[in-house]
Amino acid sequence: MKENGIEHNKGNRFNMWKIHLSVATVTLIPAAVGINYVAKAFAEGLKLPLWLGSLGTYLASMLAGPTAGAISGFINNIIYGLTLSPVSTVYSITSIAIGIVVGVLFNRGWFSSAKRVFVSAILIALTSAIISTPLNVIFWGGQTGIPWGDAIFAGMIGNHINIWIASFTDEFILDIMDKVVVAYIAFFIYKQLPQRMINYFKDNQ
């Protein structure tokens, strides 16, 4: 079956839970981390209200499965934590989850059409918000660090709404925007990738 240029043939599907890292995956992961880093810097440079810092994780999961995506996300946060913001290291748990969810959804054909990508993005944003909320509460008292998101948080706290609900709302509102945009960018980029490139990473797992 080929839908919008993305193949979802059972026979072509990669071994989703393969833990052994092939040389191709080992070289794909640093590239994915680099893409995450550059996309985030790019979004900051354009002053976009988004992070885009999980684009490489999405692509790694789509090309080489959830394990590669999870490792990309994990290493991305470790490197980001060791170079820019040490507290980012703890959010590596969120990045691992994003990598896994994207890989599973892609493998099940939830990245095959624009409509399905939207549903996938909501699921990814939900996962991200559920995992990030306790971390936000533990490290930042519930804040996310994005001024307008934190304004919503402050408003809810001021109205005596539970800190967990306020923090989840703050995180989810920011996540939904970011994850939808990243999911569509990843979807379009994947469609533009040469078939030989997709096959190389799929065959060399």
Next chain:
Amino acid sequence: MEIRNNSIQKIARLHWYNFVDPVTKLLLALFLTMLSFDFTNLYFEAGLVLCSLVLLLLSRLTSATINAVSFCLFLIVTMILIQGLFYSKNVHPLFSVMGITFYLEGLLYALTMSARILIIIFAIGFFMNTTTISENAKYLESIGMPYKQVYLLMSVCYILPQIQQNMKKIQFAERARGINPQKTVTQKIRSILPILIPLIIKTFDQSINRSITLQLRGFNSPERTLATPKYCYFKAKFSHYCLSFATILLIGWKLWQIISRFL
């Protein structure tokens, strides 16, 4: 004390932190972080901030750490404001500015969390400023970390500048073709694709080439020569055991504190 690096024939002076291995530095950061989570007394937290700052100042203070502190400073200020005003356990007013009351409980809560953040930044900063990528990679491989994982960590640090360079070239080419800076958010998002698509394809192409090169050079060979650490570290294993044991105890203690609230 001096050592001569054979590869570059450069004389390097050894400092005290060169005798502390990378894993001990990371475990120390974890230990200090766990201490700040277990003992929430503000004076104790301030003491820990001071300890980690002294540790950092006794090694090297680089712009990376200053950037990390400034990166978190804005968040710390907003945290103090939000918790001081809206913290759910606020009871005792501290002061009022233009009719807005600031509470003691919220301020103490925010200060405790700010102290934790600073402890993490300073302790990780100590690791960052005193450990090079190659030193870290060689040490991790020598203590048994699989070389593929070591390669992953190392290669990211070398690939990043390459990708950034590629992005600058593509951006320059796009500008030369007459693509102007975008104004609205939608225009900005649309302008991302013409830059990201060639950048990503080039990056993946380079990683395919790298993968073929690695395979040809026998990356998967079981007879690989192990990397040897650059320095001789002082009681590395002993430090690992002590710090790991102390950290596990602190984690256990924290878990017990949480569980006992429900008993």
